[in-house]
Amino acid sequence: MDVLFASPIGTMKQSINIVWLKRDLRLQDHLPFASAEEDPTCDYLAIYLFEPSLLSAPDNSVRHQRFVYQSLMEINRKLSRYQRSVQIYHGEALQVFNHLSHTYAINAVYSYQESGTQLTWDRDMAVAKSFNTQQIKWIEYQRDGVIRGIKNRSQWDAQWQQAMTSPQITPSYTQSKIAISDTNNPFALEAEYLQLLSTTDDNKQYGGTDYGWKYLRSFMEERGKSYARSLSKPLQSRTSCSRISPYLAWGNLSLRQVYQYVAAHDNRKAYGRNATGLLTRLHWHCHFIQKFEVECAYETHCINRGYESLSYANDPTLITAWENGMTGLPLVDACMRCLHQTGWVNFRMRAMLVSVFCHHLDCDWRHGVYHLARLFLDYEPGIHYPQWQMQAGTTGVNTIRMYNPIKQSYDHDPEGFFIKEWVPELRDVPTQFVHEPWKMTALDRQFAGVTIDYPDPIVDVTQAARYAREKLWGHRENTAVISENRRILKTHVRPNSRKRRNLKSTS
Ligand SMILES: Cc1cc2nc3c(=O)[nH]c(=O)nc-3n(C[C@H](O)[C@H](O)[C@H](O)COP(=O)(O)OP(=O)(O)OC[C@H]3O[C@@H](n4cnc5c(N)ncnc54)[C@H](O)[C@@H]3O)c2cc1C
Structure with a gap:
């Protein structure tokens, strides 16, 4: 009526x-x-x-x-x-x-x-x-x-x-009775705006529930077989990860739909840790958003306020080089350029980009966080800001990880296929030099018949990491950091977790 x-x-x-x-x-x-x-x-x-x-x-x-x-x-x-x-x-x-x-x-x-x-x-x-x-x-x-x-x-x-x-x-949909004028x-x-919105781009995942199901189905039917094995590889992960993140971020699929589909799938058992790994990550998805729901100030403030007093160089030249994929560090630049074009890289590469930005380039996370938010097609504030801070080392309660971009390159793109796809300046460089092209002498270049029009690294990775480690590790004992850790664990961590038990034993 x-x-x-x-x-x-x-x-x-x-x-x-x-x-x-x-x-x-x-x-x-x-x-x-x-x-x-x-x-x-x-x-x-x-x-x-x-x-x-x-x-x-x-x-x-x-x-x-x-x-x-x-x-x-x-x-x-x-x-x-x-x-x-x-x-x-x-x-x-x-x-x-x-x-x-x-x-x-x-x-x-x-x-x-x-x-x-x-x-x-x-x-x-x-x-x-x-x-x-x-x-x-x-x-x-x-x-x-x-x-x-x-x-x-x-x-x-x-x-x-x-x-x-x-x-x-x-929902049972019924005929509308509303006259819309x-x-x-x-x-x-x-x-003009409509034109902007309607322009399509074949390099990026297309929006909509049907596409979301296509990605999820093909993952559970075939692609996910090597999920756990290829999760960290910048190239292989593009097909072996589920790629459902934009569909979850914009709600084309509900978490429950995905969870129930994966849990009940005929391949669930055969998939073993590939399926379990995906279900665990769905839990992480909500775990991070729950943190942000409690405190959305994590967009602009350090989760552990004790880290507000850390200072950074914030060199604008280095920031611009990182944003444009021109750091001279091949895997870093490949990931950034790939993001510009496609809107997606895997978790490890995202973590590495943040690690290089905050630790090696010595920049405050707030100067880079929006750049990646704009590039990620799956931008989800509740995951994005807490993840950035975890990688930046400003949560206080997580182990501080520093990803060495050269080691990542040798470990996860050994043949340099991903690098060569996104950094065409290095396409003709022999595989042995693709991770560190600056090590190619003039004679090496002459023998290989290549000229390299690609910048030298904008920082010395080893020295920069040493400096960052001393700075961050030293700050862990700051009294403000320690007292903030107690607050964070009480709010965001289960009472019976290892982290909380450690807290009790030290208090
Ligand atoms: C600095 C940084 C920023 C990030 N920002 C975002 C973001 O804005 N939006 C986003 O969806 N993910 C973000 N992630 C998490 C993760 O990288 C992506 O969810 C994942 O790469 C998406 O690809 P997929 O759907 O193929 O993932 P799969 O590995 O197939 O995982 C399935 C789903 O589980 C969830 N998930 C997977 N890994 C994580 C994780 N580490 N934390 C929380 N949820 C996870 C995602 O919803 C994902 O779609 C970020 C990670 C880092 C290090």
């Missing part, structure tokens, strides 16, 4: 609910859609907002927006048989909701909670306040087993398991 209300200017407003899509761009296992479909009092409008304040934030990039747009187009194709579509607005949330309030009597807004940055958190606070004054109910559901408002992790693992194993939500929409996508 649709309820009509009198609007201030005398016309009757249709009463509606709204499904506000954020990082949950799918139609199945979707509680906001299911709830809106089940409300007998009024129909609903699904909306997505391209918010200028978020688009201009330093972590945002066009590749993310395109992925989102592709996902929305797929949803709209599927919804068209119900005469429904997601209405897309290019405007700030408050403005768009005010605009919608002029046309409709909004009863309730359904969405998932967003464990995002300070910007999205502040936006949500302002929206909640506005809804409150307009008596609009905002029903926000827990996303992917991440729990709002918890003070510690005592029950978290069990609750996460329960969320992953509980039945999926299957876009003639008076000040927030419609402008032609």
Whole structure:
């Protein structure tokens, strides 16, 4: 039954609910859609907002927006048989909701909670306040087993398991009863912006749930057979890793859908540690987002505040060289250039890029964190910032790892295939020199018949690592670091974990 209300200017407003899509761009296992479909009092409008304040934030990039747009187009194709579509607005949330309030009597807004940055958190606070004054109910559901408002992790693992194993939500879609008129929409996508969003790029994964399932299926059917073995290899991991990260980050797939699919798959047993490894990583995914949900200041502040007093050189020339893949360290440059083109490298290479940035180039993590956020197609704030800080050594509670980019190169790209693919300047260099081309003497070059138009390393890796190690290792005993460690372990780590037991034995 649709309820009509009198609007201030005398016309009757249709009463509606709204499904506000954020990082949950799918139609199945979707509680906001299911709830809106089940409300007998009024129909609903699904909306997505391209918010200028978020688009201009330093972590945002066009590749993310395109992925989102592709996902929305797929949803709209599927919804068209119900005469429904997601209405897309290019405007700030408050403005768009005010605009919608002029046309409709909004009863309730359904969405998932967003464990995002300070910007999205502040936006949500302002929206909640506005809804409150307009008596609009905002029903926000827990996303992917991440729990709002918890003070510690005592029950978290069990609750996460329960969320992953509980039945999926299957909305029953019905024909829309809402007449949508876009003639008076000040927030419609402008032609130029639409053109930008609709441009496709064959080097990057395409957005949408169907693609997400394709990647996951092919992983469990074939590609994942060498997952554990090839996880660290920059080249082989491109096909042996699941590659579902952008689909999880933008919610084309829910964590529960993936978890249940992998756990019940016929190949689960035959896959052994390949399948177990994937399930473990799904848990990590949520574990990191849970940290960020509790404290989104980790985007801009050291997780362990004791590390705020560490100083860095922050040489802008080195930062630019790292950003552009021109450090003279072949594997580092190959990874960075590959990211520019494709938006994805494997975990180890991401960790190495951060390690080189913070340790060898002696730069504060905050000067590099947004660059990679913009490049990663799977940018997920809840994973990105805590992972950066782990690799930067500013959490205090994790072992500090320094990845030697030359050793990584010999170990994980021994033939230099990945390097040669992304650093064409080194294509003709003999394999024995591809990891350290600067070691090729003029005579070596003459014998091999190559000229190398590639920079020498911008730092001495051994010396830089020694300096960084002394600086970081020395700081571990700082009193502020030690007292912060206690706070962090109590908030983010299970009570019975080894780290917590160590804490007790030293207190
Ligand atoms: C500095 C740094 C920044 C990162 N930023 C992001 C990010 O913004 N978004 C993102 O999704 N991942 C991030 N990761 C984690 C990891 O590198 C990617 O999840 C993984 O490479 C994605 O590829 P995949 O889907 O093939 O992973 P698979 O190995 O197939 O794993 C499946 C899924 O498990 C999750 N996962 C895997 N590894 C991790 C991990 N170490 N921590 C948390 N979750 C994990 C991801 O959701 C991933 O899609 C980051 C890692 C580092 C070191």
